Structure formats: structure tokens, C-alpha cells
Amino acid sequence: MTTHTAFIGSGNMASAMVDGLLARDPNARAKLGCYSAADGTAETLAKRTGIARATDLPALLAPADLVVLAFKPQHLASADPQLTTLTRGKLVLSILAGKPLAALVQVFPQARNVVRVMPNTPAAIGAGISAYCSRDPLSPADRDIVETLLGAMGQFLALPEEQMNAVTALSGSGPAFLFEFVAALRDGGIAAGLAPEMAAQLAMHTVLGSAQLLVKRGVDPETLRNQVTSPNGTTLAGLQQLQAGDFRGLIKKTILAAQARAVELAREG
Structure with a gap:
């Protein structure tokens, strides 16, 4: 109650x-x-x-x-x-x-x-x-x-409270980072020749369905990534571009920057 x-x-x-x-x-x-x-x-x-x-x-x-x-x-x-x-x-x-x-x-x-x-x-x-x-x-x-x-x-x-700034950076700010990623997928689809509204729909539902699959399967994201990735296939070609651009490193820097700002805000009272 x-x-x-x-x-x-x-x-x-x-x-x-x-x-x-x-x-x-x-x-x-x-x-x-x-x-x-x-x-x-x-x-x-x-x-x-x-x-x-x-x-x-x-x-x-x-x-x-x-x-x-x-x-x-x-x-x-x-x-x-x-x-x-x-x-x-x-x-x-x-x-x-x-x-x-x-x-x-x-x-x-x-x-x-x-x-x-x-x-x-x-x-x-x-x-x-x-x-x-x-x-x-x-x-x-x-x-x-x-x-x-x-x-x-x-x-x-x-x-513990000492982890709250990290939480703020990951899950508090994280939706904005994900929305930016969806926007990037949409823009990539447009560049590939899709109509903007079609690219937006495909990007949104790809992210939504993939997240639901990840939660439902209960495995690490690398396992599901590998299930999509065929040798010398289209997914691998795209992943190689992410790796060349240090995608994970960039996201790590993004989270750490948000965490550092959360620490500053806490000190400002």
C-alpha cells in the first residue's frame, strides 16, 4: 500500500x-x-x-x-x-x-x-x-x-554514495548518448539512400528491439554482436570502421567526462 x-x-x-x-x-x-x-x-x-x-x-x-x-x-x-x-x-x-x-x-x-x-x-x-x-x-x-x-x-x-557520480554519467546521462547514437544511425541510413522518415523508423526500432533482445537473452552484448557478424560480411565491414575510430574508447571518454562534471557539480553544492 x-x-x-x-x-x-x-x-x-x-x-x-x-x-x-x-x-x-x-x-x-x-x-x-x-x-x-x-x-x-x-x-x-x-x-x-x-x-x-x-x-x-x-x-x-x-x-x-x-x-x-x-x-x-x-x-x-x-x-x-x-x-x-x-x-x-x-x-x-x-x-x-x-x-x-x-x-x-x-x-x-x-x-x-x-x-x-x-x-x-x-x-x-x-x-x-x-x-x-x-x-x-x-x-x-x-x-x-x-x-x-x-x-x-x-x-x-x-x-554506495561514492558510486553515484558514475551512475549519473552512465544511466542518468546515458539516454542522451543513446539518442545521439540513434540520430547517427538515422543519418547513416539517409546517407545510404533511405528517406529520412524511413531511416528514423528503422534506427529507432533497431535499437529498441536489440535492447529488448539483450535483456531477454541475458547474455553479454559481445555474444549477440557475434551472432550478427558473419566472416567477411556487411556487419564486419561496419564494425571495422567503429574499431578504427576507437568507438569504445570514445564512449568511455564520454562517460568519464560526464562523471567528472558530476563531481564538479557536487562540489559546487
Whole structure:
């Protein structure tokens, strides 16, 4: 059963969480509430889903046991001072990119526990993967609360906080890298003579089907790659170009650059 949950911030990721929870349990609507300071997203989310929209933080947080921080990360430093006392004894879960537990604990020192989560955008269709860590070990009840919420968006795993910047680079930023790869496949198809809309459709569904096959087969990607690659065939000719351009090395540099920036953002507070 869904716990009483308050969303501070009502953008895309909060919407994904709400949609996922309601898909699992339509009766959860009565236990969900949202608030946004001035951008109108809370009104939009409440109208679309039927959850409560609070006009101030005390009204939102009074009945809540779980508080989800879903506003822009740069607003943490100027968060309403009331939050310190309003979150006393509550479980606080943050999806604020780049904000470490130490920074969150400064704002929510009286929370019974603070959880940091790195989701990704496929969560919007229930196909995301989230990593989380917490200030203190989670009680069984709180672990169930956290994993119920994250499970509404897709897959999840628990990791030490020192690995969260790597997660941010791989799965947080990763969808953008994959979209860029799909765009490159599309452009390659166009260069080969396909109509743009046909090239786009072939590229999208090739990536989608290949990813589903990889997950379903449960083998390493090299095994499936080799099944497609015939000696002296077309696939091998293409793979040789990727190898000549150090494709894997380039992707590794891409991930490490994103990780380095995540570290910088965390230090900036």
C-alpha cells in the first residue's frame, strides 16, 4: 500500500512517479499530494491525475510520511527554512541531480532518514532504472517505501554514495548518448539512400528491439554482436570502421567526462 507521499516540485520526474504509483494502485490517489512554488506544474499534475494540490508547504507535509524533493537542484540552497521542522521524523527522498547526502542533511537534519536517488528519463514510461543510497541504513519498512516508489518507475538498485557520480554519467546521462547514437544511425541510413522518415523508423526500432533482445537473452552484448557478424560480411565491414575510430574508447571518454562534471557539480553544492 502506498504511503502518504508529498512531492515538492511537480515536473516530469514527479509526474512519472505519480503515474507509476497510480498504475499500480489507483486508490493511492488519496495518499498523494504535490506543491510547486510558482511555475504552475502542481496545478497541471493535480488536474491530470486527481491527486491533491497543496497551496503551501505545511498543508502538503502535515499528513505525509514520505517527502520527495523534485524541484530544480539549484533551488536547494534557497529552500524554505520551514522544511527543517516540517520534515522532522519524515523520510526524505531527493532526486536533485548532483546534490550529495551531506548537502541534503544540512537542509533536512531532523528527517528520520535521507535518501538520494539518481533516476533517468525512461522512468516517464515506467522503463527507467534508478540507483539510490541513504544517510543511514534503511529500516525494512522504509526500504519498502523507497523501493515501491522507485519500482513504479522501472528497475532500481542500491549503491554506495561514492558510486553515484558514475551512475549519473552512465544511466542518468546515458539516454542522451543513446539518442545521439540513434540520430547517427538515422543519418547513416539517409546517407545510404533511405528517406529520412524511413531511416528514423528503422534506427529507432533497431535499437529498441536489440535492447529488448539483450535483456531477454541475458547474455553479454559481445555474444549477440557475434551472432550478427558473419566472416567477411556487411556487419564486419561496419564494425571495422567503429574499431578504427576507437568507438569504445570514445564512449568511455564520454562517460568519464560526464562523471567528472558530476563531481564538479557536487562540489559546487
